[in-house]
Amino acid sequence: MTGRNRIIVVIAITVAFPPLCAPIRANAWWLQTARWLLPVLLAVFCSPALAQGDVATVRIDGRGVFQVGPGAEDGDPAARARRVEERLSPLLGNPDALAPAAPRRTTAGWSVTVSGIPVVSVTPRDAEDAFTTEADLARQWAAALDTALQSARERRLGWGGRFVTETRGSGEAAIGRLAESVSRIIPRVLAAAIVIALFWLLARGVRGLLRLIFRRTVEDVTVESLVKQLTYYAIITLGFFVAVDALGFDPTTVAAGLGLSGIVLGFALKDILSNFVSGLLLLTLRPFRIGDQIVVGDLEGSVEKIELRATRLRAYDGRVMLVPNAEVFTSRIVNNTADPLRRGAVALWLGYDVDVDRALDVIRNAALRATGVLESPPPAVRIDDLGQDDIRVEVTFWADSQRSDYKNTAAAVRAAILDNLVASGISLPDPSTRTVTVKDTSPDK
Numbered sequence: 001m002t003g004r005n006r007i008i009v010v011i012a013i014t015v016a017f018p019p020l021c022a023p024i025r026a027n028a029w030w031l032q033t034a035r036w037l038l039p040v041l042l043a044v045f046c047s048p049a050l051a052q053g054d055v056a057t058v059r060i061d062g063r064g065v066f067q068v069g070p071g072a073e074d075g076d077p078a079a080r081a082r083r084v085e086e087r088l089s090p091l092l093g094n095p096d097a098l099a100p101a102a103p104r105r106t107t108a109g110w111s112v113t114v115s116g117i118p119v120v121s122v123t124p125r126d127a128e129d130a131f132t133t134e135a136d137l138a139r140q141w142a143a144a145l146d147t148a149l150q151s152a153r154e155r156r157l158g159w160g161g162r163f164v165t166e167t168r169g170s171g172e173a174a175i176g177r178l179a180e181s182v183s184r185i186i187p188r189v190l191a192a193a194i195v196i197a198l199f200w201l202l203a204r205g206v207r208g209l210l211r212l213i214f215r216r217t218v219e220d221v222t223v224e225s226l227v228k229q230l231t232y233y234a235i236i237t238l239g240f241f242v243a244v245d246a247l248g249f250d251p252t253t254v255a256a257g258l259g260l261s262g263i264v265l266g267f268a269l270k271d272i273l274s275n276f277v278s279g280l281l282l283l284t285l286r287p288f289r290i291g292d293q294i295v296v297g298d299l300e301g302s303v304e305k306i307e308l309r310a311t312r313l314r315a316y317d318g319r320v321m322l323v324p325n326a327e328v329f330t331s332r333i334v335n336n337t338a339d340p341l342r343r344g345a346v347a348l349w350l351g352y353d354v355d356v357d358r359a360l361d362v363i364r365n366a367a368l369r370a371t372g373v374l375e376s377p378p379p380a381v382r383i384d385d386l387g388q389d390d391i392r393v394e395v396t397f398w399a400d401s402q403r404s405d406y407k408n409t410a411a412a413v414r415a416a417i418l419d420n421l422v423a424s425g426i427s428l429p430d431p432s433t434r435t436v437t438v439k440d441t442s443p444d445k
Contacts, residue, residue, distance in 0.1 A: 054069060054070075054077065055067040055129070056068060056077035056078040056080065058081045058084045060151075060152050063151075065144050065145055066144050068084065068120065071121070071123060084119055087120075091114055091115060092153075098115060098153055099116070101119075101146040103138035103142045104138075108121070109123070110122040112138055114145065120141065122134045122138045188246060189247070192244075192247045193243075196239055196240075199235055199240075199242065200236065202235055203231075203233075203236050206231055210227060210228050210231060214227070221289070222283060222286055222289045222290055222306065225307075226283035271324075271326070274325075274326040275310065276309065278325035278328065278330075279306065279308035279325040280308065282311065282328060283308075288303055288338070290304065291303060292337045293336040293401070294333055294336065296311075296313070297331045297332070299323060300313075300316070301313035301319075302316075307325075308325070309324070310323060310324050310325055311325055341398050341400065341401065342400075344397050344399055344413070345395065345397075346413050346414050347384065347392060347393065348414075349390040349391065349429055351389075351390055351428070351429040352389075352390070352391065354427070358426070362421060362424045363393065363395060363421070364379055366417045366419070366420035367413050367416065367417060369416060370397070371408075372399050373399060373413060374397075374400060377398050379396065379397040379398075381393060382396075390429045397413055
């Protein structure tokens with residue numbers, strides 16, 4: 001698998017893992033931590049950029065001999081070190097035929113040979129990193145390799161010596177490579193963690209500063225929310241790329257990899273990106289604002305917060321509802337508080353035995369004095385229907401939807417009407433009783 005493909009797989013795991021865990025006990029702190037920590041660890045330790053250090057150690061029987069950097073054929077020092085070890089392995093299979101290691105100069109440059117077989121080439125970068133010339137470095141490698149081969153030859157003499165040596169050497173080599181990788185990775189991971197923490201603190205600090213500025217200059221909390229969230233995520237994104245550089249990645253390569261892996265990320269991020277873009281559109285187009293009372297589908301409540309992922313509503317009974325922005329944006333929205341005036345209506349029933357005109361005046365005056373009802377336009381009282389046993393009366397009134405709660409105003413109107421009717425001696429019909437008039441139609445009457 002190529003390095004770019006590995007990056008794509010790691011990105012896909014990083015993006016897809018948190019949503020998969022979302023339905024499972026979202027309130028568990030350990031799961032919330034694992035949802036984001038595990039993909040990050042996968043991205044760090046599976047990354048080819050971290051596995052590929054600046055140098056790698058060539059080992060014989062698990063013992064380090066010398067270190068090599070990136071070669072001309074492969075930019076991975078570890079792969080170059082493994083190729084050198086693979087060339088030495090057949091030679092160690094016949095220890096008696098081993099000849100001393102020697103430097104050799106060819107038209108391509110300096111190299112080190114063992115028994116006439118080239119095992120490693122000395123590159124100009126190797127010499128530059130060692131602060132010496134290619135010839136001197138070839139001699140140093142040859143001397144170190146010759147000493148290591150002689151020790152390996154002695155360890156293989158005797159019964160079972162080769163099996164024990166090679167088995168032990170394989171284990172020591174694996175442990176040595178692991179320790180070498182960990183020693184390279186841990187400082188980079190710590191540096192990246194510090195960078196992320198600093199940028200996170202910076203983002204929170206800037207967001208708090210913007211909150212103070214907007215509260216003194218701009219009263220529109222929706223605009224405040226848009227600017228704060230865009231600034232927050234811009235700083236976090238910048239911190240991500242700085243942390244990527246601290247981990248050893250080339251930020252431009254990572255950005256190119258993100259572009260090339262658009263199909264994979266498109267599937268993994270479909271819902272997240274949809275909610276993110278919908279959140280930006282909601283904050284920009286502003287079909288409703290924070291504090292508005294809206295109806296989205298079959299949900300109704302007051303808007304408490306508009307985030308880039310979801311819109312937070314509070315129902316009239318106190319429940320909190322988080323609605324994904326994509327669902328909000330594509331649903332039919334009824335904004336009950338878009339206009340400052342909202343008309344309300346309440347209904348009541350009167351008996352046929354009351355003075356209707358007087359009762360309507362009492363009801364009209366009561367509605368006008370109710371808390372939250374506007375004087376202009378004035379309340380209207382009309383007979384809505386004539387039933388078999390009672391008269392249905394509808395009272396309409398206007399309230400300031402942005403200053404008072406519509407439901408509380410309607411309740412105040414009902415209470416005021418009831419009090420005024422009782423005080424005026426006008427009784428409401430009892431639904432459990434019915435007046436029946438019997439007319440005698442016999443012939444002798």
